[in-house]
Amino acid sequence: MSVKNHGNAILNPKAQSPMELSIDDVLFSRIICYPFKLLDCCLYSEASAALILASEDKVKELKIENPIWITGVAAANTDCFIGNREDFGRLYSNIFAAKAAYKMAGLDYNNIKGQIDLAELHDAFSGQEVISYEELGFVPFGEGGPWIEKTFEKSGEGPWLEGELPCCPSGGLIGCGHAVGATGIMSTGEAALQLREDAGKHQVPITKGRAISHSIGGPGAAYAAVIVMANEEGLKKP
Amino acid sequence: MSKVAIVGIGITPFKARYLDKTYFELAYDATKMALEDANKNGAEITHKDLQSTVYGIYNELFERQFMPDIFVNSYLGMNNKPGTRVATGGATGGYTVRMAYAEVASGLSDLCLCIGLEKCNDCYDEQTGVTTPEVLNAIAYSADMTYEYPMGMMAASSYVSMVNAHYEEFGNPTEEQMAYER
Numbered sequence: 001m002s003v004k005n006h007g008n009a010i011l012n013p014k015a016q017s018p019m020e021l022s023i024d025d026v027l028f029s030r031i032i033c034y035p036f037k038l039l040d041c042c043l044y045s046e047a048s049a050a051l052i053l054a055s056e057d058k059v060k061e062l063k064i065e066n067p068i069w070i071t072g073v074a075a076a077n078t079d080c081f082i083g084n085r086e087d088f089g090r091l092y093s094n095i096f097a098a099k100a101a102y103k104m105a106g107l108d109y110n111n112i113k114g115q116i117d118l119a120e121l122h123d124a125f126s127g128q129e130v131i132s133y134e135e136l137g138f139v140p141f142g143e144g145g146p147w148i149e150k151t152f153e154k155s156g157e158g159p160w161l162e163g164e165l166p167c168c169p170s171g172g173l174i175g176c177g178h179a180v181g182a183t184g185i186m187s188t189g190e191a192a193l194q195l196r197e198d199a200g201k202h203q204v205p206i207t208k209g210r211a212i213s214h215s216i217g218g219p220g221a222a223y224a225a226v227i228v229m230a231n232e233e234g235l236k237k238p
Numbered sequence: 239m240s241k242v243a244i245v246g247i248g249i250t251p252f253k254a255r256y257l258d259k260t261y262f263e264l265a266y267d268a269t270k271m272a273l274e275d276a277n278k279n280g281a282e283i284t285h286k287d288l289q290s291t292v293y294g295i296y297n298e299l300f301e302r303q304f305m306p307d308i309f310v311n312s313y314l315g316m317n318n319k320p321g322t323r324v325a326t327g328g329a330t331g332g333y334t335v336r337m338a339y340a341e342v343a344s345g346l347s348d349l350c351l352c353i354g355l356e357k358c359n360d361c362y363d364e365q366t367g368v369t370t371p372e373v374l375n376a377i378a379y380s381a382d383m384t385y386e387y388p389m390g391m392m393a394a395s396s397y398v399s400m401v402n403a404h405y406e407e408f409g410n411p412t413e414e415q416m417a418y419e420r
Contacts, residue, residue, distance in 0.1 A: 002417050016252040026417035033394040035401065035413050041394060044373055045252040048261075048268035048355035049331070052246030052276045052288070053338050058348045059243050062281035067243035073336040075329070081382055082396060088403030124328060125394060126416035127401035145410025148418050177252035180296035182268075184331015185354035189247040213335075217296075217327025219381045219396035225332025227339075229244070 001126040001148060002026045002039045005168050008161055009175025011202035016045050016177030040126040045177025049185040051192075068192040069235055071210075072105030072228030074098075080222040091128070093224035094135035094216065101212070102137075105228035112137045113165050116228075117206050118194055120187035122216040123172040132214065136226070138165060166204045169194065184215035188227050195231040209234025239343040246276030246283075254359070261301050261357040262313035269314055269353060285314055289347035291321040294334030294354030299376035300361045310355070327380055330354065 003026060009015035019025075021039065029038040059067045076096035079085050085092070099109050107115050119136070123129035133144040138159075151158025159167035170176055170190040173183060191211040193199045209231045217223040248271025250264055259267070269285065276283050291314070293307035303309070307323035326333040331354045338352035361376050362369040374392060381391040401411065 001411075001415065004418060014249055014251040016254060023414060023417045027413060033392075033398050035405075035416070036394050036398055037413075037417075040416055043254065044358045045254065046256050046264065046357045046359060047250050047252040048264040048353065049250070050246075050248040050265070050268035050272040050351060050353040051244050051335065051338070052272050052283070053342045053350045053352055054243050054245045055342050055345075055348045056241040056243070059245060062245070062276075062283065063279065064243070064245045064276070064281065065279045067245055070242045070244065070335070070339050073339045075326075075333055075336055077326075082386060082391070082399065088399055089401075089405075089407050091400060122328065122332075125397045125401075127404075127411050128397050130411040130416060131400060131404055142408035142410070145408075145412060145415035149412075149415045152418060177254070178328070179252055179354075179356040179358070180300075180328055181294040181325075181330045181334070181356045182249075182252075182354035183356075184329060185294055185334060185352060186249050186252070187331065188244070188335050189249050192244045192247055213332065215329035215332025217329030219386070219391055219393070220400055221397075223326045223329035223333065225326075225329050225336055227332060227335050 001129055002174060004160060005123055005172045005174040008169055008202055009171025012171050012176065015171045015175050017043055017175055036125055042124045042173035042178040045179040047179035047182045049182040049189055051185055051189055066196045068195050068229050068231055070227060071230050072101035074100035074104060075225040077223055080218055082220045091131050091135050091216065091221040093221050094132055097224040097226040098136045101226035101228050107228065109137045115208060116210045116212055117208050118166045118169055118191065118204050118211045120170060120191045120213040121167050121172060122214050123168055123174050124178055126174065128216065129167065133159065136214065161204065169202045169204050184213065184225065187213040192229055195229060209237060240345060242339050242342045246272040248272030248275060256357065261306060261355055262310045264357065265310045265353055265355045266313055269351060283349065285316060288349050288351045290319055290341055291316050291351040291353060292334050292338040292341060293321060293323040294330040295323055296325055296327060296330045296356060297376055300356060300358040302360055
């Protein structure tokens with residue numbers, strides 16, 4: 001995860017932490033809070049990201065050639081007294097936000113991996129992205145870790161840049177840095193650039209025309225938001 | 239509800255420190271880039287055409303400025319129009335997109351600026367001259383201050399609880415899986 005996102009960031013000229021790492025670099029980096037090491041954590045960053053949102057009428061009036069439609073938006077807040085939670089190993093806000101956003105966009109939670117081209121996830125800490133794979137419906141519960149491990153160097157599989165569902169092709173928070181207020185807007189903008197095939201060197205293949213961006217916040221993911229986007233082709237596909 | 243599209247995207251580079259720019263100058267840069275992107279096919283939108291703004295700014299303690307959004311609003315030339323700030327921790331960006339979506343879908347605005355910014359290293363301890371402990375504390379104040387912060391709840395440790403509990407139940411993610419190399 002750490003190596004993947006630091007590596008993806010090499011292709012992103014706007015990223016703060018592009019690094020070519022080995023697994024040992026990560027495992028032997030300084031312990032921050034076990035099991036997170038220095039390279040499992042994003043760096044706090046300074047940046048700004050802006051999007052201009054337009055209504056359908058305005059898109060026609062301005063003759064915008066490649067609008068990226070926001071087809072699903074959802075968010076969920078969960079118990080911020082972490083000690084009160086039923087199951088500690090969950091990021092509950094994620095699944096509620098994801099299911100609502102997919103439903104609004106007409107997508108199926110149980111088959112989401114086959115319906116989107118990429119996901120820009122919130123990887124402030126490496127383990128967080130791994131659990132998010134499960135909460136967002138990419139893999140069944142308990143299979144997030146094995147998904148990234150077993151698909152290592154298998155082209156067309158896993159969350160890698162060349163995988164079945166590239167996750168954080170921009171490098172995510174670990175690769176780009178985390179400029180908190182700007183981050184989720186950068187992720188959404190990056191996913192939109194991917195759908196426009198304007199992302200640059202870290203462009204991934206766009207066949208379904210749909211992508212998601214994902215934000216988490218607060219202690220233990222008290223907040224989560226999921227945005228589903230589609231280009232013109234993605235709107236038409238089932 | 240109207241359909242809503244992203245028509246302009248502007249992202250500044252993410253850096254450890256912008257010594258040469260204030261937070262409102264960073265916001266200006268991103269807005270300018272987003273307008274240029276929206277205009278690349280011949281449209282001629284300026285800030286005057288943007289009918290409202292939704293700001294995503296997480297933490298006042300970073301910028302040492304309560305209500306930082308109103309200063310950005312003026313700097314962008316958006317006076318006399320509505321600007322609303324969203325602050326929902328690390329998810330501020332996603333929630334900001336959601337509120338900007340609502341602004342347009344509801345018909346309140348036809349063109350809305352959705353902008354996020356953060357300049358965390360404006361937050362420093364003047365006595366020691368370093369930033370990291372101040373930044374970490376500014377974030378840790380997001381935790382429950384009555385019971386959990388005094389027990390060591392900070393950003394990393396809150397997610398470590400989740401990861402360790404997940405490991406206990408499923409045997410993963412292992413340290414190697416979190417690190418995974420390619």
